Amino acid sequence: MDKRTWEEAKIGEELGSIQYKLTSEDISRHLLGIEDDNPWYVQESPFGGPIAPPLITNSQYERLYASHFSDGQAFFHAKTEVEITNPLFLGKLITVRGSITDKYIRRERKYIVLETTVTDEDGREISRSKNSLASIRKFPG
Amino acid sequence: MKMPLDKLIEGYELPSITKKVTFDKMRTYEGWPNIKNIHSDDEVARGVGLPRAVCRGNMFLAYVSEMICNVFEEYWLKGGKLSANLLVPVFSGDTVTAKGEITQKTREGSDISFDIEVWVENQRHEKVAVGSASLKVPQQ
Numbered sequence: 260m261d262k263r264t265w266e267e268a269k270i271g272e273e274l275g276s277i278q279y280k281l282t283s284e285d286i287s288r289h290l291l292g293i294e295d296d297n298p299w300y301v302q303e304s305p306f307g308g309p310i311a312p313p314l315i316t317n318s319q320y321e322r323l324y325a326s327h328f329s330d331g332q333a334f335f336h337a338k339t340e341v342e343i344t345n346p347l348f349l350g351k352l353i354t355v356r357g358s359i360t361d362k363y364i365r366r367e368r369k370y371i372v373l374e375t376t377v378t379d380e381d382g383r384e385i386s387r388s389k390n391s392l393a394s395i396r397k398f399p400g
Numbered sequence: 401m402k403m404p405l406d407k408l409i410e411g412y413e414l415p416s417i418t419k420k421v422t423f424d425k426m427r428t429y430e431g432w433p434n435i436k437n438i439h440s441d442d443e444v445a446r447g448v449g450l451p452r453a454v455c456r457g458n459m460f461l462a463y464v465s466e467m468i469c470n471v472f473e474e475y476w477l478k479g480g481k482l483s484a485n486l487l488v489p490v491f492s493g494d495t496v497t498a499k500g501e502i503t504q505k506t507r508e509g510s511d512i513s514f515d516i517e518v519w520v521e522n523q524r525h526e527k528v529a530v531g532s533a534s535l536k537v538p539q540q
Contacts, residue, residue, distance in 0.1 A: 292429025336457035
């Protein structure tokens with residue numbers, strides 16, 4: 260698929276979905292990076308087995324956007340609104356679905372707003388989020 | 401929950417969490433060297449106009465999540481909500497502290513609802529992120 264740029268993005272545009280399986284290596288990498296030693300992420304939790312750290316799927320809007328648009332690396336993460344609906348168990352196939360809900364220019368930066376939902380293979384909603392991205396470069400005029 | 405509900409009152413300051421951001425941790429988090437992006441590679445970062453690789457916002461928002469989870473445990477991990485504006489870039493070498501304060505505690509049906517003001521500061525006491533969180537705990 261030919262990728263487009265921010266200029267060609269449309270408000271209301273559905274971005275389809277991506278799927279992947281969260282592995283124990285993904286969890287380890289995430290936990291090492293954030294230095295969180297909560298035992299529930301590696302052994303039994305109040306929800307049964309070990310669960311994934313709650314914000315681990317909150318960056319997936321980036322993959323979804325990058326699957327359609329070629330300027331994904333040129334944005335800052337400006338704002339997040341995330342609801343942790345249910346814990347995510349390891350080894351589950353995850354589906355990330357999203358759409359563009361806003362797009363504007365403010366203070367010479369290009370903004371794009373993406374709403375995504377993450378569900379597991381059992382159809383359980385894991386999280387829903389709304390993330391605003393702001394262009395790193397300014398575009399005066 | 402370790403903390404009794406009656407101790408979690410409006411004005412209660414959640415125990416803060418301070419972490420040093422290192423390039424190693426940023427790279428590990430991103431999956432470098434398989435993933436080279438503005439968060440794990442200085443050259444890629446400079447290519448888009450940044451001085452060097454910048455810490456991913458979700459990385460230090462995870463410190464906010466950890467701070468809340470330490471107090472509210474499973475009630476954060478199912479039903480928690482977080483909203484935050486990311487204001488200032490964070491780079492390797494920065495030390496950031498996640499802070500929070502309960503601003504509202506109300507009864508909603510059979511649950512107790514908590515609103516928490518949250519923010520993250522760097523070592524220069526600049527707020528790098530500000531926002532709010534909310535969750536519900538069943539009345540015990």
